[in-house]
Amino acid sequence: MITLYTSPTPNGHKASIALEEVGLPYEVHPIDLGKLDQKRPEFLALNLNGRIPVIVDHDAGDHAVFESGAILLYLAEKTGKLLPADPLARSRAVQWLMFQMGGVGPMMGQANVFFRYWPEKLPTVIERYQKESRRLFEVLDHRLSEAAHLAGDEYSVADVATYPWVRTYKWSGVSVDGLDHLQRWMTEVRARPAVQRGLDVPIPRRPEEITSKEEASFVDNARKML
Ligand SMILES: N[C@@H](CCC(=O)N[C@@H](CS)C(=O)NCC(=O)O)C(=O)O
Numbered sequence: 019m020i021t022l023y024t025s026p027t028p029n030g031h032k033a034s035i036a037l038e039e040v041g042l043p044y045e046v047h048p049i050d051l052g053k054l055d056q057k058r059p060e061f062l063a064l065n066l067n068g069r070i071p072v073i074v075d076h077d078a079g080d081h082a083v084f085e086s087g088a089i090l091l092y093l094a095e096k097t098g099k100l101l102p103a104d105p106l107a108r109s110r111a112v113q114w115l116m117f118q119m120g121g122v123g124p125m126m127g128q129a130n131v132f133f134r135y136w137p138e139k140l141p142t143v144i145e146r147y148q149k150e151s152r153r154l155f156e157v158l159d160h161r162l163s164e165a166a167h168l169a170g171d172e173y174s175v176a177d178v179a180t181y182p183w184v185r186t187y188k189w190s191g192v193s194v195d196g197l198d199h200l201q202r203w204m205t206e207v208r209a210r211p212a213v214q215r216g217l218d219v220p221i222p223r224r225p226e227e228i229t230s231k232e233e234a235s236f237v238d239n240a241r242k243m244l
Pocket residue numbers: 027028029030051056068069070071084085086087243
């Protein structure tokens with residue numbers, strides 16, 4: 019059994035989608051980011067960085083794994099799923115996973131901070147992160163014009179890591195207009211039953227269902243973490 023410590027955010031959804039994809043039994047321990055649960059000593063004992071997601075594998079001596087990319091690799095290696103067996107295809111999956119971890123996630127994260135949460139409006143900073151996110155989307159689009167999935171023919175940890183971020187493009191104020199391959203891939207990934215189940219963890223929610231009151235409370239909570 020695995021315990022997943024998570025919240026309804028893109029990094030949290032990477033871990034829940036991966037757990038659904040590999041089919042391991044898990045229980046969910048919701049973390050309320052607005053209440054700063056992630057900074058409490060019991061959580062810091064699992065992840066000194068004080069951020070979700072974290073998994074604890076009770077079948078491996080309560081081994082704790084933090085950093086969503088490391089969680090995806092751990093689950094893939096434990097189950098033999100989501101990573102191609104062929105070494106070159108595997109290397110491609112890891113490259114695109116790193117591209118998400120080092121590029122798409124941090125740039126969209128900063129676009130969100132300055133576009134949505136930062137107390138002052140700094141147009142040049144907002145533009146910088148939105149333009150960089152769009153540039154990364156164009157790289158993804160180019161890659162997806164060559165291959166069905168980021169690693170090639172096989173759906174992998176790279177797709178699991180990237181989809182929960184790219185799907186939130188409107189929240190970051192970044193357009194996907196004209197990126198037909200990226201849009202084709204988003205439609206295909208979204209249709210996967212494991213992805214739909216993973217997005218419902220820890221609470222069932224779709225961005226289009228969020229009311230303006232919920233949106234305001236989400237922004238309020240995010241500001242507490244700045
Ligand atoms: N690089 C980390 C980033 C994790 C991260 O930033 N998590 C956010 C939610 S998406 C968080 O826990 N924020 C709470 C905080 O900053 O206090 C990963 O990929 O796991």
